[in-house]
Amino acid sequence: MTQLGGLHARRMLLLRLTMAISFTICLWRNAANALALDDVRLRHPTVMVLPREADQLFWVVVFFLFGFIGRECIAPCADLPFPQLEILYGLTSLGLVLQTICFEAASADWMVVAFGAMSALWLSMFAAYVLVLENVEPPHLFATLSIHKDVGYPCRRVSDYLWMRVPFTLYASWLGATTMASLTVALATVGVPLDMYIYISCFSALLMANVVALLWQGDLVFASVGAWAFVWYVALLGRL
Numbered sequence: 001m002t003q004l005g006g007l008h009a010r011r012m013l014l015l016r017l018t019m020a021i022s023f024t025i026c027l028w029r030n031a032a033n034a035l036a037l038d039d040v041r042l043r044h045p046t047v048m049v050l051p052r053e054a055d056q057l058f059w060v061v062v063f064f065l066f067g068f069i070g071r072e073c074i075a076p077c078a079d080l081p082f083p084q085l086e087i088l089y090g091l092t093s094l095g096l097v098l099q100t101i102c103f104e105a106a107s108a109d110w111m112v113v114a115f116g117a118m119s120a121l122w123l124s125m126f127a128a129y130v131l132v133l134e135n136v137e138p139p140h141l142f143a144t145l146s147i148h149k150d151v152g153y154p155c156r157r158v159s160d161y162l163w164m165r166v167p168f169t170l171y172a173s174w175l176g177a178t179t180m181a182s183l184t185v186a187l188a189t190v191g192v193p194l195d196m197y198i199y200i201s202c203f204s205a206l207l208m209a210n211v212v213a214l215l216w217q218g219d220l221v222f223a224s225v226g227a228w229a230f231v232w233y234v235a236l237l238g239r240l
Contacts, residue, residue: 011086012076012085012086012089015086015089015090015093016069016072016073016076016089018089018093019069019072019073019089019092019093019096020069020073022092022093022096022097022100023065023066023069023096025096025100026096026097026099026100026103027062029100029103029104030103033103033104033106033107036106036107036108037103037106037107038052040106040107040109040111040185043109044111044185044188044189046181046184046185046188046194047184047194047199047233047236048177048180048181048183048184048185048199048202048233049181049184049185050177050178050181050229050232050233050236051232051236054229054232057170057174057225057228058174060170061167061170061171061174064162064163064166064167064170064171065092065167065171067162067163067167068092068163068164068167068168069092071159071163071164072089077155077160077164079154079155079156079157079160080135080136080154080155080160080164081135081154084131084135087131088128088131088132091124091125091127091128091131092128094124095121095124095125095128095171098117098118098120098121098124099121101113101114101117102114102117102118102121102182105117106182111182111185111186111189112186112189112190114182114185114186115179115182115183115185115186118175118178118179118182119179119182121175121179122172122175122176122179125168125171125172125175126172126175128168128171128172129168129169129171129172131168132164132165132168132169133165133217133219134153135153135154135155136153136155136160136161136164136165137153137155137156137160137161138161138165138217138218138219139161141218141220142217142218142219142220166221169219169221169222169225170221170225172222173209173210173213173221173222173223173225173226174225174229176205176206176209176210176226176229177206177225177226177229180202180205180206183202184198184199184202203230203233206226206229206230207226207230209226210222210223210226210227213226
């Protein structure tokens, strides 16, 4: 099957439809559970749980995911090899389903279940992030900062970078912070005391992830999300 024929195969059309439906349901359940999720923040005020004002970045992620899904439904990428594109569609749908489960579990105060779903979500989106890293060319500035020199990118257009690489970069980086927050809440729920060692471990893991992304790919977008999270953490610590 040719690349063009594969893009319009029934299986790919169903995968794109699944992405669109999963995205819509995810937004619906987030809106429906908004008040309950605010209550969860108040009931579980750990240092790693960012305030509602920090949700602005989530809507930036939503915007770019909408752009990715809309673009693929209207004019799917013809440069990314067919098997990788199929995997990316599947990971996106899986991630959106897991995100919905996170919303539902957290709103019901099932914090251990929410952490399990959040961990699976982060793994699926990190896999999608690595896939686009290896196939979508970054801006020249990012390439000069990177120690990972690879000129074999099949997707080289600016639109590919904006609507394929940026969405998963933002999502994967944002999920790093939210997964750590979910971990601390789950630990507190089962009675584990949140001492300074746990917080230092969480901060160190986040810092390491951002440093690796910056050195490996020169990924300023990934690192900027990490910097945004650390600014909020400093602000929260200042209020204690």
